Amino acid sequence: MPPAPPPAYRPAAPIKGRGALSNERSRFEQWRREAEVEQAVEDEADPPSRPETVVRLHDARSIISRNQSPDIPFDASLNPYQGCEHGCIYCYARPSHAYLGLSAGLDFETRLFAKENAAALLEKELSRKGYVPQVIVVGGNTDPYQPIERDLGITRSVLQVMERFSHPLSITTKSGLVTRDIDILARMAKKSLVRVFVSVTSLKNEISRTLEPRASAPARRLAAMRRLSEAGIPVGVLVAPVVPAVTDMELEAILGSAAEAGAESAAYILLRLPREVAGLFQEWLQAHYPLRAAHVQSLLAQMRGGKLYDASFGSRMSGTGVFADLLRQxxxxACKRLKLNNERLGLRTDLFAVPPEIQADTRRRRPGPGTPQLDLF
Incomplete structure (x- = not known):
């Protein structure tokens, strides 16, 4: 029998700076051990334990992910990190941590993996003979500008490769740290090679600090949008997710603030609760909005065909039913009144080119006639 994993970590109260309240083990683990507590009395004066962030540097085997989903507006994405310290309780990427043998709960936001060879892998992929350029979304799964990026700089190294190849990209982030790379982004924007989407869920700090505890404050995100726009970088706002009875009443205010900050385009996504995210979100609701929890879940069910989540293509991003239609309208x-989405120019792919120094290096490494390598065939 394999050794049992440690018991699931269940704090008695929300942890400051963390989104999840529990740490259920990976759904792929065969064995589970649970602690049995008899007559346990917790000293209310003692704060709950605060798990530290642990970052593991590793070499990824591939760097560009591709999807064929009909309701995702991109085919290729790149994620410098696995797991995300922002700790957004609603994050649809949480269940992917189970494939690493870790929890979608606290593990997802405290046990992170950084792909330190991301730039090298990307350069190799873009140099491949026959590569066809298409817009790559940086941050389609986890945030490329989460706090550890400040020290590691992996996202910046990826942008440097993109600029050298004149490769188009789109960035999605909840962090004001994106302004650090304005120098690269502004140069690429002059060639129509980049756009940035800043995700804003709520304008209220009291909601944001529990819903997405380590993401930038709403005001800082709007300030980042303004700086990007002033630098000539196309900016959009992503109102995501829209949480019924918690943040949906802010939809027009978020769009208005974003337009004032320079946003030219906008999109929204209804709250999604795949796999473990449903239970984690319900725990969050009971801890932070206990009197509203039943109402929130009722509205979600009405927008999801009677379930908390429906993964059907075509409706999973926006929902169905009366309330979903009202949200769409x-x-x-609001977009019409604010002149958002009036014009959205496509990013250019025709400027893509492998840098001359890489072409020369590739020719030097390519085996010629009569070399020992060819004798193998």
Whole structure:
């Protein structure tokens, strides 16, 4: 029998700076051990334990992920990190941590993996003979500008490769740290090679600090949008996710603030609760909005065909039913009034080129006629 994993970590109260309240083991683990506590009395004066962030540097085997989903507006994405310290309780990427043998709960936001060879892998992929350029979304799964990026700089190294190859990209982030790379982004924007989407869930700090505890404050995200726009970088706002009865009433205010900050385009996504995220979100609701929890779940069910989540293509991003239709109409009317999404120019792929020094290096490494390598065939 294999050794049992340690018991699941269940704090008695929300942990400051963390989104999840529990740490259930990976759904792929065969054996589980649970602690049995008899007559346990917790000293209310003692704060709950605060798990530290642990970052592991590792070499990824591939760097560009591709999808064929009909309701995702991109085919290729790149994620410098696995796991995300922002700790957004609703993050649809949480279940992917189970494939690493870790929990979608606290593990997802405290046990992170950084792909230190991301730039080298990307350069190799873009140099491959027959490579066809298409817009790559940086941050399609986890945030490329989460706090550890400040020290590691992996996202910046990826942008440097993209600039050298004149490769188009789109960035999605909840962090004001994106402004650090304005120098690269502004140069690429002049060639129509980049756009940035800043995700804003709420304008209220009291909601943001529990819903997405280590993401930038709402005001800082808006300030980042303003700086990017002033630098000539196309900026959009992503109102995501829209949480019924918690943040949906802010939809028009978020769009208005973003437009004032320079946003030219906008999109929204209804709250999604795949796999473990459903239980984690319900724990969060009971801890932070206990009197509203039943109402939130009722509205979600009405927008998801009677379930908390429906993964059907075509509706999983926006929902169905009366409330979903109302949300859609509100969004469209607000965008029309604010002149958002009036014009969205595509990013250029025709400027893509392998740098001359890489072409020369590739020719030097390519075996010629009569070399021992060819004798193998």
């Amino acid at each position: 509100r969004f469209q009317l």
